Amino acid sequence: MEIKKGIAASPGISIAKALIIDSEDYRIPRRSIKSSQRTIESQRVRNAFRDAICELTELEAAHGKAGRRKIKDIFAVHLRFLHDRSLRKKITDLVHSESVTAEYAVSTALREIAAHFSKEEDTYISERAADIYDIERRLLIQLLGKKREDVANLTEEVTIVARELSPIQTAEFNRKFVKGIASDAGGRTSHAAIVARSLGIPAVVALEDLTESVSGGDTVVIDGNRGIVVVNPDDQTIRQYQEYSKEFTELEHKLDAIREEPAVTRDGVKITLLGNIEFHDEAEAVLQKGGEGIGLYRTEYLYLNRQNEPTEEDHYQAYAETVSVLQDRPVVIRTLDLGADKYTQRKRFAPEPNPFLGLRSIRFCLQNLMMFKTQLRAILRASVLGDVKIMFPLITNLQEMMQAKMILRDVMEDLDEESIAYNKDIQIGIMIETPSSALTAFSLARDADFFSIGTNDLTQYTLAVDRGNELVSTLYSSADPAVLRLIRTVIQDAHKAQIDISVCGEMASEPEYIMLLLGMGIRTLSLTAPMLPEIKQIIRSVTMEDCNNVARKVLGMNSERQISNYLRNAVGKILPEAF
Amino acid sequence: MQDSLEKVVCETEVEIKNADGLHMRPAMQFVDIANQFDSDITVSNNETEVDGKSIMQMSMLAATYGTKLKIKAEGSDAAKVISALRELVEEKLFGEPPP
Numbered sequence: 001m002e003i004k005k006g007i008a009a010s011p012g013i014s015i016a017k018a019l020i021i022d023s024e025d026y027r028i029p030r031r032s033i034k035s036s037q038r039t040i041e042s043q044r045v046r047n048a049f050r051d052a053i054c055e056l057t058e059l060e061a062a063h064g065k066a067g068r069r070k071i072k073d074i075f076a077v078h079l080r081f082l083h084d085r086s087l088r089k090k091i092t093d094l095v096h097s098e099s100v101t102a103e104y105a106v107s108t109a110l111r112e113i114a115a116h117f118s119k120e121e122d123t124y125i126s127e128r129a130a131d132i133y134d135i136e137r138r139l140l141i142q143l144l145g146k147k148r149e150d151v152a153n154l155t156e157e158v159t160i161v162a163r164e165l166s167p168i169q170t171a172e173f174n175r176k177f178v179k180g181i182a183s184d185a186g187g188r189t190s191h192a193a194i195v196a197r198s199l200g201i202p203a204v205v206a207l208e209d210l211t212e213s214v215s216g217g218d219t220v221v222i223d224g225n226r227g228i229v230v231v232n233p234d235d236q237t238i239r240q241y242q243e244y245s246k247e248f249t250e251l252e253h254k255l256d257a258i259r260e261e262p263a264v265t266r267d268g269v270k271i272t273l274l275g276n277i278e279f280h281d282e283a284e285a286v287l288q289k290g291g292e293g294i295g296l297y298r299t300e301y302l303y304l305n306r307q308n309e310p311t312e313e314d315h316y317q318a319y320a321e322t323v324s325v326l327q328d329r330p331v332v333i334r335t336l337d338l339g340a341d342k343y344t345q346r347k348r349f350a351p352e353p354n355p356f357l358g359l360r361s362i363r364f365c366l367q368n369l370m371m372f373k374t375q376l377r378a379i380l381r382a383s384v385l386g387d388v389k390i391m392f393p394l395i396t397n398l399q400e401m402m403q404a405k406m407i408l409r410d411v412m413e414d415l416d417e418e419s420i421a422y423n424k425d426i427q428i429g430i431m432i433e434t435p436s437s438a439l440t441a442f443s444l445a446r447d448a449d450f451f452s453i454g455t456n457d458l459t460q461y462t463l464a465v466d467r468g469n470e471l472v473s474t475l476y477s478s479a480d481p482a483v484l485r486l487i488r489t490v491i492q493d494a495h496k497a498q499i500d501i502s503v504c505g506e507m508a509s510e511p512e513y514i515m516l517l518l519g520m521g522i523r524t525l526s527l528t529a530p531m532l533p534e535i536k537q538i539i540r541s542v543t544m545e546d547c548n549n550v551a552r553k554v555l556g557m558n559s560e561r562q563i564s565n566y567l568r569n570a571v572g573k574i575l576p577e578a579f
Numbered sequence: 580m581q582d583s584l585e586k587v588v589c590e591t592e593v594e595i596k597n598a599d600g601l602h603m604r605p606a607m608q609f610v611d612i613a614n615q616f617d618s619d620i621t622v623s624n625n626e627t628e629v630d631g632k633s634i635m636q637m638s639m640l641a642a643t644y645g646t647k648l649k650i651k652a653e654g655s656d657a658a659k660v661i662s663a664l665r666e667l668v669e670e671k672l673f674g675e676p677p678p
Contacts, residue, residue, distance in 0.1 A: 080607050086633035116639060128603070128638060 008227035009193035012202030013245035014180030018220045019158040042092040044102040048142040110136040159220040170195040180222030206470035255533030259290040267543040274526035280318040283325040285529040293329035295526020296504040315378030323386035330387045337393040361394035376411045383423035395430040433457035438486040445497035455505025479563040491521040512567040519551025589657035593668040598678040601642035605673035618654025
């Protein structure tokens with residue numbers, strides 16, 4: 001039995017057999033095999049060689065016919081290697097001597113050879129290492145290729161284990177079978193974690209070397225509440241976790257019961273609870289969990305799971321469906337916030353050296369006006385269907401905001417000319433998520449209809465920490481005094497300018513921060529649907545006076561640790577089951 | 580009883596005479612010829628001994644211009660293969676230019 005500690009990314013408990021996948025959904029089978037399987041495994045090696053040779057021979061002929069001699073020559077070299085009996089023997093010997101899978105043997109043997117080549121001084125020879133990696137890949141594709149569909153066609157409950165997961169991979173998991181998720185990489189607010197939370201799948205991330213300790217088929221316990229993963233638990237541990245799981249489900253049901261109750265503090269202050277969504281079909285879940293609207297509709301996913309850019313109709317359909325579910329309740333649609341990731345990097349000739357600080361989000365939109373206007377048109381058209389508000393992300397200065405508003409006006413004029421209806425008085429707000437916008441919030445407030453504090457990015461930029469980097473994720477904390485002071489400034493400036501302000505970052509879904517946020521003046525929170533009942537429970541259990549006291553105390557503290565502990569104690573007294 | 584297919588051992592030493600040495604193309608030609616015969620073939624420089632029929636092992640030899648290699652063949656056609664290989668290396672120079 002092995003216990004590993006990571007970061008709790010999505011609450012809940014699950015116990016299921018591990019299914020290990022890589023970034024292309026290839027299933028990486030176990031490392032070890034039983035002695036009795038060695039013969040079969042060796043045959044798999046031979047078959048892979050045979051199939052790879054077949055494939056390459058065809059390719060070689062095709063390229064030769066097309067006159068591409070250089071490519072044909074490269075394939076000829078690879079073919080020679082694949083025909084090399086001593087190579088194949090080296091691999092099958094490994095299968096036998098160490099009882100390992102064909103894939104493991106292929107990888108190990110070829111990497112050893114490649115390493116040998118890389119060491120040679122002669123560059124011609126050292127470059128051969130690349131050929132060896134190519135051959136390795138080709139053989140692995142033969143061995144793994146047929147198993148690719150496995151993740152899409154699950155037939156039993158599994159815990160997905162991966163080095164890292166993209167949000168798209170996570171979003172496509174079938175909740176019926178995928179019971180838990182664990183990854184080596186990632187942080188609590190990485191997109192994959194956010195998706196796991198929306199789907200209600202327990203997840204633990206930043207485990208660093210979990211993939212090395214788990215073999216496919218191992219029983220894995222995911223404790224998404226405490227950030228613990230147990231591999232091959234003993235009977236006692238299994239029983240313990242089954243208990244926890246039961247308790248957790250009971251708590252959920254209890255909280256569900258307060259769905260109809262209003263989010264009002266004990267001394268009568270009303271708090272507006274809204275939901276954060278990534279997909280339009282999550283809107284229903286927000287209402288089910290007691291949310292009063294959508295405070296943040298992350299539109300990135302419209303761009304991510306497809307080959308081409310979404311059309312205006314694609315946008316419109318998604319927005320219209322969301323609004324129809326919400327009816328007259330508010331829906332805040334945030335324009336494209338992609339960047340520092342594959343979507344914008346793929347389109348570049350040379351990837352940005354520092355995409356985190358580069359052409360992302362609103363900046364990317366302002367330099368890709370056609371794409372930006374397409375989204376704006378769709379949002380405006382949908383604005384006649386309900387209470388739609390538009391929000392610009394990552395605004396860092398007044399100029400940027402004015403530019404974005406100007407583009408929006410352009411689009412409005414276009415629609416006027418085409419006699420297409422839209423809400424002329426649509427509310428336009430911005431996300432405050434950088435130190436610069438937080439420090440100049442008073443000036444931005446004059447021209448924005450509302451603010452929403454994006455505490456994730458605000459924390460990252462203020463503390464200079466990458467939330468997705470498992471090496472430093474523990475440095476990321478919204479309880480840092482610097483972050484809290486900025487948040488307080490923003491709230492004060494918004495109140496002075498008399499505009500609405502909300503918090504839509506992960507802070508709003510974390511029990512220990514609620515009293516603090518309320519005490520600092522927040523009256524609207526937008527968070528992930530599964531957490532709505534618990535947060536409402538906290539709101540209904542406190543008085544605003546208590547919250548004000550908490551805020552006053554905390555803002556006088558200098559250490560993140562002191563603040564964290566204090567906040568955890570405070571909420572622990574109110575809602576002990578949360579911990 | 581003496582088998583007509585008795586094991587004959589033949590050896591020779593060759594010198595790499597082409598400018599680019601035993602890079603991939605020559606190595607492939609060497610291995611191709613070696614594989615046409617039954618005999619077991621070992622090739623050695625002063626440090627290592629490799630299987631002359633394995634492209635993997637031959638390319639690891641990294642024999643440059645001027646390197647001397649010992650070729651040993653063991654089998655019924657040992658003499659023939661040694662002759663063919665010697666011709667390839669020292670006379671044909673793998674069909675490549677001398678320096």
